[in-house]
Every structure is written in C-alpha cells, then in structure tokens.
Amino acid sequence: MAPLPAKPDMKDRILETADRLFYLQGIRAVGVDTIAAEIGISKRTLYNHFPSKDALISAYLARRFVQPRPSEKPPVEQILGTFDALERRFAAKDFRGCPFVNAVAELGSEDKSVRKIAIAFKESRRLWFRDLLVQLGVPDAEGLATQLALLVDGSIAQDLVRNDPAMARAAKAAATVLLANAGVQVGDGGAAQKPQAKTR
Amino acid sequence: MAPLPAKPDMKDRILETADRLFYLQGIRAVGVDTIAAEIGISKRTLYNHFPSKDALISAYLARRFVQPRPSEKPPVEQILGTFDALERRFAAKDFRGCPFVNAVAELGSEDKSVRKIAIAFKESRRLWFRDLLVQLGVPDAEGLATQLALLVDGSIAQDLVRNDPAMARAAKAAATVLLANAGVQVGDGGAAQKPQAKTR
DNA sequence: GCCTTGTTACACAGGTCTGTGTACCTAAAT
DNA sequence: ATTTAGGTACACAGACCTGTGTAACAAGGC
Known part of the structure; x- marks a missing residue:
C-alpha cells in the first residue's frame, strides 16, 4: 500500500x-x-x-561468484573444512546444487557467456585447492586439486538429486584418503575417518 | 515428399x-x-x-536408464574401465552431462517423477560399484561405492562446463588411490598411475 | 514554486508453447 | 470393394513470455 x-x-x-x-x-x-x-x-x-x-x-x-576469503587456519583444515561447509549447506532445505552447473545444464552450451563464467568459477576453486596443496608441499598439487574439485562437484550433484547431506561426508572421507596418499599429515580433521562405520 | x-x-x-x-x-x-x-x-x-x-x-x-551389462572381466578392471568409458564419452562432442542431473536441474525438485527416476539411476550405479567391491572383499564396500559414484558424477559435472576429457583421467587416478587404500590389488589398470605427470 | 528523478498502472505487440479439433488422404486388411 | 488404422495439413484456443509505450504521480533539490 x-x-x-x-x-x-x-x-x-x-x-x-x-x-x-x-x-x-x-x-x-x-x-x-x-x-x-x-x-x-x-x-x-x-x-x-x-x-x-x-x-x-x-x-x-x-x-554467485564468491571467492573464499583467506583464512588463518592450517591449509589441511581449510581443505577438509570445505566439505564440512558443504554438508551444512546440503542440510539447508534451500540448497539446489551448483548454480553454474545448473545454468549450463538448462541454458545449453551455446550460451558462451554463461559457460565462460561457469568455467572461471570452477577453475578458481581448483586454484584455491592447488595453492593450499602447494603450501603443504604436495608434489602434484595440480592433479590433486583437480581430484578434490571432482569430489566437491560430485557430492553437489549427488545431493541435488538425492538430498542427502551424507554425500559431503563421503567426499570428505575420500579427500582424506587422497591427502594422506599424497603425504599430507592429516590430523583427523574433524572425525571423518575413524568412526567411518557409516560413511554412506 | x-x-x-x-x-x-x-x-x-x-x-x-x-x-x-x-x-x-x-x-x-x-x-x-x-x-x-x-x-x-x-x-x-x-x-x-x-x-x-x-x-x-x-x-x-x-x-536413458540403462543398466551396465554384466561382464566377465575382473571386477577391478570393470571399475576402472568405467572411467575409461567416461573419457571416451567426454571426447565425443555430443556429450552434455548426465541427463538425470540435467533434468532435475532444469525441471526443479518439485517434479517428483523426474527426481524419483534420477535417484533410482544414481543408486543403481552405486549398487553396481558396491557389488563389484564386495567381490573384491573390500570391507566398507558401501562407503567406497558411494565415493566412486562421487568421482563419476564429479567428472561428469566438470566436463559439462569445461569440456575437458582429462577430468575422467583425474577421476580414474583418484579411484585408483581409493581402491589401493582399501586393500585392492590394482594392476595398473590401463596406465593411469605411473605416467601421471599430467594428471590435469 | 518548479523541475527532475524514479516509480506506477496498464495496455499491447509479437513471439512461443502445449494441446485439440477437423477434414482429408493413403495403404493395407478383410 | 469396402472398411479401418494411421498419417497429414492446418487452424486455433489459451496460456505465458519478453520487452515497450504512455500517461500520471510522488518526493526531494534548486
């Protein structure tokens, strides 16, 4: 009125x-x-x-293109914390997947500008992982960063259809294994490893 | 005419x-x-x-809901072969991501029937992984199957926006690490490990 | 007091979409 | 030879969409 x-x-x-x-x-x-x-x-x-x-x-x-703000926490905690944050967002009922992936999916690949920003977003997150891995002295930081990015997007896609925040925990468990395999000392970052009886 | x-x-x-x-x-x-x-x-x-x-x-x-046909090949080859097949599909120029994820993304979550079939598809693939892992004697077959499914969907989502078949190779490398970590003897399934200089 | 800026209400052009209605037409089966 | 099943051509209803045009109105700055 x-x-x-x-x-x-x-x-x-x-x-x-x-x-x-x-x-x-x-x-x-x-x-x-x-x-x-x-x-x-x-x-x-x-x-x-x-x-x-x-x-x-x-x-x-x-x-929607927000860069993660720099943090003082140890790199390994930042990396694994990503998946905790993801789980929190999955639990919110207004989570509906990655806006960039969704936009590309529904607007098609012909829309250059949409794809461009989607690629930039994915790459920025991969680089964020990579820089943290470099700080940790991981040899193949590039490759491992890509793999962590796959886990992030995989859990998002799975949660989009399943609505199951446990997907984030599964991704975290996998990330923990990949980090340990790369020689990173993983300080049991938030109890995602020992009591993994019900990862799924 | x-x-x-x-x-x-x-x-x-x-x-x-x-x-x-x-x-x-x-x-x-x-x-x-x-x-x-x-x-x-x-x-x-x-x-x-x-x-x-x-x-x-x-x-x-x-x-689009096609079950993978049973194979005589050893389970570990079937699992890792999934990512080779994925890479081949990524290379085809008519690949546009997962039809189920795309449908859920553009039709919204209210469409029950679409979500239902999407969930069924994701779960069927997870179970396919799980059964193979059980054959391999993996203790937490459920959890590892979920993680492998994450890698599959993650590489699909990444390829959808980036158009980069290397995403499948990165997923395969990660899967190899996860399998080895679970005690599976990985017979260097198709040279994805040693010459991994350019995983990305 | 006046003028500029931002907003409203409302109509409308022109396009697309789903779905239907109708009359005709062709080929095969009986 | 006639019936019948399936296809064609084409118009059209009704909804929705993006985007524009226009006249009026309300508030703050000068």
Whole structure:
C-alpha cells in the first residue's frame, strides 16, 4: 500500500529476488513478471534497472561468484573444512546444487557467456585447492586439486538429486584418503575417518 | 515428399528424436513442434503416440536408464574401465552431462517423477560399484561405492562446463588411490598411475 | 514554486508453447 | 470393394513470455 515505502537500492532488491527465484526454481522457469510481482514493483521498474533478462541472468551468476576469503587456519583444515561447509549447506532445505552447473545444464552450451563464467568459477576453486596443496608441499598439487574439485562437484550433484547431506561426508572421507596418499599429515580433521562405520 | 516413406515404429522414431534433442538442447528448450518438424511428421501424429510432453519426458528418461551389462572381466578392471568409458564419452562432442542431473536441474525438485527416476539411476550405479567391491572383499564396500559414484558424477559435472576429457583421467587416478587404500590389488589398470605427470 | 528523478498502472505487440479439433488422404486388411 | 488404422495439413484456443509505450504521480533539490 505504501507507495514508496523504502528505496534502499532497488537494483539490489531486484537482484536479490532474482537470485533466489532463479536458483530455487530455475532460470527459464522464472519470468520477469514473477520477479517483479514478488518484490511488489512494476515490470517497468525492473526493466529500468536491467536492460534485459539476459543481463539479469549475468548479474545473478556474477553475484554467485564468491571467492573464499583467506583464512588463518592450517591449509589441511581449510581443505577438509570445505566439505564440512558443504554438508551444512546440503542440510539447508534451500540448497539446489551448483548454480553454474545448473545454468549450463538448462541454458545449453551455446550460451558462451554463461559457460565462460561457469568455467572461471570452477577453475578458481581448483586454484584455491592447488595453492593450499602447494603450501603443504604436495608434489602434484595440480592433479590433486583437480581430484578434490571432482569430489566437491560430485557430492553437489549427488545431493541435488538425492538430498542427502551424507554425500559431503563421503567426499570428505575420500579427500582424506587422497591427502594422506599424497603425504599430507592429516590430523583427523574433524572425525571423518575413524568412526567411518557409516560413511554412506 | 514421400507421404508414408517408412513406418518402422513411429513411436520409436519420435522417442529417439526427442531423446537427442532433449539431451543436447535441454528439455524446456525443445518444443514438441521442433521434435515433429525434425522427424518430418505432423504434431498431431506425435500426440497420437504420446499423450503429453510430460509423458515424452518420462519416456526419454526411462530410455536413458540403462543398466551396465554384466561382464566377465575382473571386477577391478570393470571399475576402472568405467572411467575409461567416461573419457571416451567426454571426447565425443555430443556429450552434455548426465541427463538425470540435467533434468532435475532444469525441471526443479518439485517434479517428483523426474527426481524419483534420477535417484533410482544414481543408486543403481552405486549398487553396481558396491557389488563389484564386495567381490573384491573390500570391507566398507558401501562407503567406497558411494565415493566412486562421487568421482563419476564429479567428472561428469566438470566436463559439462569445461569440456575437458582429462577430468575422467583425474577421476580414474583418484579411484585408483581409493581402491589401493582399501586393500585392492590394482594392476595398473590401463596406465593411469605411473605416467601421471599430467594428471590435469 | 518548479523541475527532475524514479516509480506506477496498464495496455499491447509479437513471439512461443502445449494441446485439440477437423477434414482429408493413403495403404493395407478383410 | 469396402472398411479401418494411421498419417497429414492446418487452424486455433489459451496460456505465458519478453520487452515497450504512455500517461500520471510522488518526493526531494534548486
């Protein structure tokens, strides 16, 4: 009812809402009318802030591209902690897989800009792993980083269809083995190894 | 031009075409008109064989649900051979990820029937791994099977965005380590270990 | 007081999509 | 020769989608 209740960055509000709906329901499944209606603004206002739906999609993916902030914790804890964080996100009921993989899956491979940002995101995470592995003195840091990235994406894909946070624990257990095999001293990072009776 | 050139199972032709287009371009991106036009039949004929697009989608996914046929080869070769087969499929330019994961990603989690078949497929592959691991006498066959499944889906997701068949080799290398760690005698199954200089 | 900026309400063009209705046509079976 | 099964051509309803055009309105800065 209030005509202009508050205008704290309308653009941010639009983007935040588009993000939520795109992620939860899919990009093609959500129309601009739906987004505008959800915020309670007119479609015209939305188009005054974003020239097209494609621009909104790009902004959505750019917004999802968050770099992990540097941490003081030991590298091995950071690596294994990734899977704990993953498990927490899986447990949240609004988790719906990797937004970049989903976007590529539903928008097709022809959409160059979407693929480009998806590749950049995957690579940035791989490099984050690699740098930590280099700090640990792992010989083949490149290869092992790729393998850890596979475990991350594998658990995300599995959780997307199964809705089972245990996938993150399985990935952590596998990562622990791979790290130990590379000569890294794994300090039983959070009890994922000994009591592994029920890994699945 | 030929009005009835050949009617070798029209239903199969429709399904085969729908499969190809759905998989390559996405389910929502392909309309029934497009499918009919691709075959050169009228839309009416399509709807005479499938009551709705949803039925066509279900048939498409059911068709993609293929069980790996039993093999005489040693279990460890079958397991590692999975990743070789994966690499071959990645190299094909018409590979576009896992149809089940893609379907769940673009159709959303509300679509129960799609999720159901996706879960069944993932579980069937996990059980295939598990049975082979049991044959090998691996203690925690359940857990290791889950981890191998993670590697499969992880490499598929990574290849979907990166288009890099090397993801399959990285997964195979990781699988080899996990198997060895579980006490399985890995007979250097296809040279994925020694010359691993460029795993990535 | 006035003007600029941002928003609203609403209609609409033009496209796509799923699904149906109808009349005709061809080939094979009876 | 006639029936019948399956296919064709084509229009169309009804929904939804992206994007635009237009007139009015409300608030803050000058």
